[in-house]
Amino acid sequence: MSIEKVIVLEDDAIVRANLENFLRRQKLDVVTAPTIAAARDALGRDSFDLIFMDMRLPDGDSIELLKELQTRPQRPLAVVMTGFGSVESAVECMKNGSFDYLIKPFSTEQIEVTLRKAQEFSQLVKVNHFLSQESDDDERELIGRSPSMENLRQLIRKVARTQATVLIHGESGTGKELVARALYRESPRAEAAFIKVNCAAVPENLIESEFFGHEKGAFTGAMTKREGRFELAHTGTILLDEISEISPAVQAKLLRVLQERELERVGGNRTIKVDVRVIATTNRDLQQSVEKKEFRQDLYFRLNVVPVHVPPLRERREDIPELAGEFMRRFARKHGVHVKGFTEAALHTLRQHDWPGNVRELQNVIERAVILCGENGMLEPEHLGMAAPPENSGDGGDFLSGYNASGGLLTLAEMEKRHILAAMNHCGGNRTHAAKVLNMSIRTLRNKLHEINGTTPKSEDEAEVVEG
Template sequence: MNTILVVDDQPTVVYSLKRLLQMEGYQIITAENGKEAIELAARHKPDLVIMDVRMPGLDGLDALARIKTDQPQTQVIMMTAYSTIDKAIAAMKLGAFDYLAKPFDNKELLSRVRDALKSKELMASTVTFDGIEDDAIERVIGKSPQMLTVYKQVGKVAPTDATVLIKGESGTGKELIARAIFHHSGRAMKPFLAMNCAAIPEYLLESELFGYERGAFTGANFRRIGKFEQCHGGTILLDEIGDMPIGLQAKLLRVLQDGGFERLGGAETIKVDVRIIAATNKNLEEMVKVGTFREDLYYRLNVVCIELPPLRERMEDLDDLTAYFIGRFNKKFTKHIKGITAEGLIRLRNYAWPGNVRELANTLQKAVLFCNCEYLSPDCCESLEAMDDGKCAQVEQAVRQLATLIFTQGCQGRFQEAIRMLEKEMIKKALDLTTGNQVQSARLLGISRNTLRKKLEGENLD
């Protein structure tokens, strides 16, 4: 359970915050001035402090400075009335995670609280490389030549402030490597924020990243600090950078060039010192060619590029990864699976892992959770060929949309052709994922090798 320290000299504010946060399941301690806050923070090591700026005696900013020096990983959200908003900017410079202008609404508060706790979690979960046996630490596994190259690159680039572009298919460990870079950098004690550019609607992304001024748009009742300002001095991961809208790319380019930008609806240029790590599973070079990604931005991001190999190209790491995940999930579910049978391992090796390490982890998680034998067998890894319900639902929805599209585009008479096209695309994808291996492709598709061969002959797809 996360512990939050609430600090305000007004008992009513403390009371209502305490009630609200307790209802969300947080454990709350309270203080009414800066001095008390410092003492309680040292004693209880809360995950988060929510503190007023203006308090009698030692004020919020002084307390903030002390808390961030003593426990850099404790996140602090400052609260302030509108008239003291410039103090809030000072607070950000002292390392506050965010600030809230009073009065604020509960939904907004809770969302900032969640962001702050998430950021604390990212900073606390140390990532290290293969070798150290400590169960509390997340490790990057793999001794294949491809992974050794990655480690060398991380080692070289982490201590510098260079921008890094991490490329790799889905589930290859891009975020993990980004966090490893952060943990091994001189900024490890400063904030680390991850922003998924694909998960946020375009109109929100700009204000999330750069913030806005009061009155910038309807509903902007207060000035809002964006991620770049929150992250001052730290590291930001721009995940799925390929999904960043072209309009915003120009603004990001400027941050990379001179650290400057304006909040939405603002004239003042803000300067920040933020290290940028970008990640993508898209082919940015292609996107540059067709004009959906700015070439100048691409070169700015691509100072150092780390390419994560797909799992199928480093199958020699499969055994270590399997052992590692069985160990982790044993711990998580208090199970005592001793390992995997030779047949089980062969089964894992014969699969192409289109979802890479993430898919392997999910498969083993299910296997460990549901299995009651000493060693995992091929039967325990049955889920390989069956898609799980969540993914099936997504596919169903996509197919339904496709059917609608076929009818609205006037192609409804071409039933056979549409089915054939889908079939062909699936086969092409399977062959692609298995680099042309027909046995693995057939397994991936859930058809026999003979059926696959016939279809290939029929389609001239060899």
């Protein structure tokens, strides 16, 4: 629920009490204020999702308070209550940012309608805010006409229609996220939100609050309440990306949401019901993780209702020319470069390569080639930069030899750092792929990269909450 805390600013004691009682019956947390001063005081101390405001009060006109509220980043939705004679001032309030108005005397049905509208609106604001922070490229179509891609498309069409939980597995860069988005787009929930959580990118201590939200003061730094991704995804679809990376404690909590479709925020005790369709992805073999006791079997069964496998690019080489052609056009447009096509030799190189980083690697190679392409607009093998071995990067002699430029032995830490950077380079900057090559978890790699860069890990979007 998006509206939880409400303030009623009204000087008429009877109207105030009636409204308060009604709102409490709706399980809302209500504070009342008979004057603007009292309301201002309460608004300074606490955050509210909704304010009902009478217009003329003993200590002034509430339009001033309304204007003041508009300057706050986290403000309640405002509903103005006005007598029959002052509809013009209601219009004035709407111009100044109020969400709705009620003309006195009003019925409980009218309040209910207003509340419902406010709930929906506030949910939309939050979802939009979340989506506006997602980097959204609009190239979402799955490219490829190989039999395995056609099968995949058919499966997506069939499964999308249902509410079934889907587990998408495949190597890094094969297009799992694209498949998840296709499932969403073709589902009956396509009009509702698609909310993604990258389980590998969120630090372990924040993941629970990321999933389930938290109440104000739940832990140090929890300045306001925050809804989790499951609540944001209510009526829509949630993508749990790289699900293999979550800790046993969070696995247990996730199991509960999947089974009961209910949750409690961190530091809260109210049970919140959510209606979500769940899609998860993994590039690890989850069954193996279950055997190694790293992943709960019951959770695995809950997730693996419909397994969808995305094959590696080397097993569908016939898709390479079409993918390469499409990426070439996209990057030519993006970089404003004139490119005509690939030479036969370049196409041959692309077809021969094993693509350990799959479609993402191909995409990176083509982007670089488009940038390096010469005057004649033809992409040659040398533009693909694929034959160059990753070792011997130059400056201090043998980059990965274990010796520095003056012949002394490197420390283990320095050697590790060099090796990690070489792996990142080899994988075109793709951390998931590099982690796989290095046989370490993405989280460990992420932490090591932060160490190398001297940066601090933090949640992807800690500062994203907007209320009201």
